[in-house]
Structures are given as C-alpha cells and as structure tokens.
Amino acid sequence: KAGVTQTPRYLIKTRGQQVTLSCSPISGHRSVSWYQQTPGQGLQFLFEYFSETQRNKGNFPGRFSGRQFSNSRSEMNVSTLELGDSALYLCASSLERLSEQFFGPGTRLTVL
Amino acid sequence: QQQVKQSPQSLIVQKGGISIINCAYENTAFDYFPWYQQFPGKGPALLIAIRPDVSEKKEGRFTISFNKSAKQFSLHIMDSQPGDSATYFCAASSGTGANNLFFGTGTRLTVIP
Numbered sequence: 001k002a003g004v005t006q007t008p009r010y011l012i013k014t015r016g017q018q019v020t021l022s023c024s025p026i027s028g029h030r031s032v033s034w035y036q037q038t039p040g041q042g043l044q045f046l047f048e049y050f051s052e053t054q055r056n057k058g059n060f061p062g063r064f065s066g067r068q069f070s071n072s073r074s075e076m077n078v079s080t081l082e083l084g085d086s087a088l089y090l091c092a093s094s095l096e097r098l099s100e101q102f103f104g105p106g107t108r109l110t111v112l
Numbered sequence: 113q114q115q116v117k118q119s120p121q122s123l124i125v126q127k128g129g130i131s132i133i134n135c136a137y138e139n140t141a142f143d144y145f146p147w148y149q150q151f152p153g154k155g156p157a158l159l160i161a162i163r164p165d166v167s168e169k170k171e172g173r174f175t176i177s178f179n180k181s182a183k184q185f186s187l188h189i190m191d192s193q194p195g196d197s198a199t200y201f202c203a204a205s206s207g208t209g210a211n212n213l214f215f216g217t218g219t220r221l222t223v224i225p
Contacts, residue, residue: 004155033212043156043201045212056212090155092213098205100146101213103155 002027004093004104012110018079021107025072025093031055032074033101034066037088046089049074050097078109086111115139116204118216125223131189133219135202138183142204146213147176147187150199159200160187192223 005024013019025032034046045058049068066076072093078085088108092101117136125131135145143164148156162169162176162185169176175188189196199220203213 035213042217043203043213043215045214048212058212098144100158100161102158103148105153105155 004091004102006089006091006104006107008107009105010108010110012112013081014112015081015083017081018077019081019109020075020077021089021091021109023074023076023091023093023104025074025091026102029093029095029102030072031094031097031099032068032072033092033094034074034076035090035092035103036060037090037106038086043090046076048097055097081111083111085109114217115214116202116216118202118219120219121217122220123222125192125221127192127194127223127225129192129223131187131192131196131221131223133187133200133202133221134184135186135204135216136182136184137204137214139204139206139214140183141206142214144205145176145178145185146203147174148201148203148215150201150218156201189221192221194223194225197221197223 007022031050033048037043048056052068063079068074088106090106091104094101146161147159149159150156160171173190178185199218202216205213
C-alpha cells in the first residue's frame with residue numbers, strides 16, 4: 001500500500017506570496033493532519049481534517065488554512081508568507097480519528 | 113509551553129549498546145504515547161506506541177517503558193546499530209476528541225560502529 005504523498009517536495013517563495021501544499025493520504029485513511037517542523041519550535045500541530053471538516057486547529061495565525069476533499073486528499077494554504085514560515089510541512093494520515101498517524105516525507109518551504 | 117519534555121537532546125552510543133531516551137508529560141488526559149524515528153530529509157516514521165493500560169511494550173529491539181504515576185515514559189533501543197542513527201521523537205495525545213500529537217523536542221542518536 002502506498003504511503004502518504006506530498007507535493008511539491010521543495011518550494012521557494014518570497015515574502016508576501018501565498019502557497020498551496022498538497023497531501024494524498026494512505027488509501028482508505030480518512031483523517032489528515034498537518035504539522036510544521038522547524039529547528040526552533042520542533043514539530044507543531046497545525047490542523048486536522050476528517051470528512052471534509054476541520055476538526056481541530058493548533059495555535060497558528062489565520063494565514064494558515066486548509067481543506068479536505070471528498071477523496072480525503074488535503075491541501076493547506078499559507079497566505080502572505082513571512083520569513084518565519086520557512087519550515088518542513090508534514091502531512092499525516094490515519095485510518096480514523098484517534099488512530100495511528102503515518103507521516104509523509106514533507107514539503108520543504110523556503111521563504112526568501 | 114512544552115507539553116512533552118524529552119531528554120537528552122543528543123546521545124552517542126557504541127554499537128551493541130543500549131540507547132535510552134526519556135520523556136515526561138503533565139497532562140493526565142494523554143492516553144496515547146507513540147515514538148517516531150526520523151532520518152534526514154524524511155518524515156517521521158512510527159516506531160512503537162503504548163497506551164497507559166500497560167507498563168511496557170516490546171517490539172524487536174525497541175521497548176517502551178511507561179510509568180503512569182510519574183507521568184514518564186522512555187524508549188530503550190537494545191543492541192543499538194549504526195543504522196539506528198536518527199532523530200527520535202516522543203509524542204502524546206488525548207483520546208478525548210482531539211487527534212493532534214504533542215511532540216517532544218527530539219533526541220539525535222548517533223551509534224558509533
């Protein structure tokens with residue numbers, strides 16, 4: 001069974017731009033969570049989607065948003081990029097809510 | 113506020129030795145404690161997980177020890193191998209409707225041949 005896939009793998013943007021990252025969960029998995037990983041703050045939860053609804057949100061500004069489609073694929077969007085948004089953005093999928101989470105390889109975002 | 117505290121930050125172990133990584137938490141609502149292994153350029157991979165109804169879980173060379181009263185849990189890697197060199201993260205989550213994992217700050221393990 002294929003793992004979690006994330007596209008693109010690498011992205012370079014400039015301040016003020018916006019970006020959309022994509023995540024395809026493991027087949028049959030219905031829950032998708034997003035995390036931000038930085039050297040300074042570590043791994044931090046962004047939000048979780050299940051059945052196309054945001055179920056939980058971490059402590060991030062409104063510039064960070066996401067959505068989930070009927071096939072469980074998810075996208076996250078960051079508007080008005082700041083230098084501090086440079087990070088590895090990880091997507092994790094789980095079969096149901098509260099079950100084991102499996103991570104994708106991440107999208108490395110660099111903001112210049 | 114770090115919900116899960118992890119130590120040490122880095123660890124160097126000889127091949128064949130035992131690697132021990134410790135984590136502590138405060139939130140008594142946490143009821144799921146996974147460990148993840150991350151190699152450079154990769155996403156975290158689930159290694160082993162435990163729930164508070166057991167005090168120990170072993171899978172191959174990896175063992176989680178859990179002390180509910182002390183609110184601590186640890187990962188033991190027996191017979192450590194150079195291929196185990198990676199960053200290890202402990203995490204915790206609550207089963208009360210939230211699916212988000214709270215991660216420790218990570219331990220960079222280096223196993224010397």
